Amino acid sequence: MHKGKGMKFVGDSRVPAERMPNIPKDYSEYPGKTEAFWPNFLLKEWMVGAVFLVGYLCLTIAHPSPLERVADPTDTGYIPLPDWYFLFLYQLLKYKYVSGDFTVIGAVIMPGLAFGALLLAPFLDTGKERRFYRRPIASGLMILALLSSIYLTWESVAQHDWEAAAEYGKIVEEVEVDTDAEGYQIYSTQGSCIGCHGDNMMGGAAAPSMFEHDYTPEEIIEIITNGKGAMPGGLFDGTEEELQILAEFISADGQPE
Numbered sequence: 001m002h003k004g005k006g007m008k009f010v011g012d013s014r015v016p017a018e019r020m021p022n023i024p025k026d027y028s029e030y031p032g033k034t035e036a037f038w039p040n041f042l043l044k045e046w047m048v049g050a051v052f053l054v055g056y057l058c059l060t061i062a063h064p065s066p067l068e069r070v071a072d073p074t075d076t077g078y079i080p081l082p083d084w085y086f087l088f089l090y091q092l093l094k095y096k097y098v099s100g101d102f103t104v105i106g107a108v109i110m111p112g113l114a115f116g117a118l119l120l121a122p123f124l125d126t127g128k129e130r131r132f133y134r135r136p137i138a139s140g141l142m143i144l145a146l147l148s149s150i151y152l153t154w155e156s157v158a159q160h161d162w163e164a165a166a167e168y169g170k171i172v173e174e175v176e177v178d179t180d181a182e183g184y185q186i187y188s189t190q191g192s193c194i195g196c197h198g199d200n201m202m203g204g205a206a207a208p209s210m211f212e213h214d215y216t217p218e219e220i221i222e223i224i225t226n227g228k229g230a231m232p233g234g235l236f237d238g239t240e241e242e243l244q245i246l247a248e249f250i251s252a253d254g255q256p257e
């Protein structure tokens with residue numbers, strides 16, 4: 001027989017004789033299985049937390065975040081990609097009847113129904129059954145949602161042009177162009193070069209940077225005269241001498257010779 005059984009201890013007026021339902025149990029009857037929150041428990045928590053924090057820091061150093069160049073809101077050529085956990089929604093919006101004119105369906109109604117149902121699930125499904133195979137509707141919807149999320153995420157990764165994005169988002173060294181040089185005067189006034197290649201000659205939506213390749217002045221004259229890829233030739237209408245100065249200026253990465 002336990003000590004004190006059958007007795008009521010009511011010596012302390014703060015301790016009610018009958019246990020109130022919402023007050024946590026007094027664990028002092030389990031000696032050895034409890035510990036003080038401060039400092040014992042908290043110290044353990046902190047030690048585990050520190051291990052994870054250091055591990056996580058090491059991970060970020062080993063695998064740095066794949067950063068792209070600084071965002072430019074005026075650059076419409078950029079194709080943004082959301083973080084991985086939103087890829088399925090991103091992919092959803094590529095399909096015909098959930099994008100364009102129907103974008104409200106894909107962007108608001110479908111996610112709204114799905115997350116609304118999830119939110120209301122405890123009120124909609126009041127059955128006592130907990131085994132998943134006895135709850136075909138709830139389990140079926142859950143598996144369907146899971147499979148479609150996985151499929152959509154997979155598709156978005158497969159369809160993304162990773163190479164073009166890497167090329168596009170590449171971080172290029174900023175070059176301080178000498179805007180007082182004669183070559184720059186020619187660049188900014190002749191043949192509308194500046195309209196495509198930008199006022200720092202680093203390119204933009206319509207053209208690449210001029211300093212990526214180390215062309216000789218002869219090669220640059222060749223490009224200006226005959227064009228290259230999407231750049232038409234014959235834009236330059238200055239003199240032969242100006243063309244030479246411009247080519248040398250570009251070849252020297254925007255620095256005076």
Ligand code: HEC
Binds near residue numbers: 220
């Ligand atoms: C219509 C827009 C446009 C204009 C105007 C233009 N360019 Fe270009 N430029 C381009 C494009 C696009 C490319 C990339 C061609 C390619 O590699 O397919 C390019 C490439 C170049 C290249 C080679 C860059 C590299 O690394 O391959 C040079 C040099 C160049 N342009 C100089 C000029 C000069 C000088 C002018 C002015 C006479 C000029 N461009 C005017 C669009 C333009």
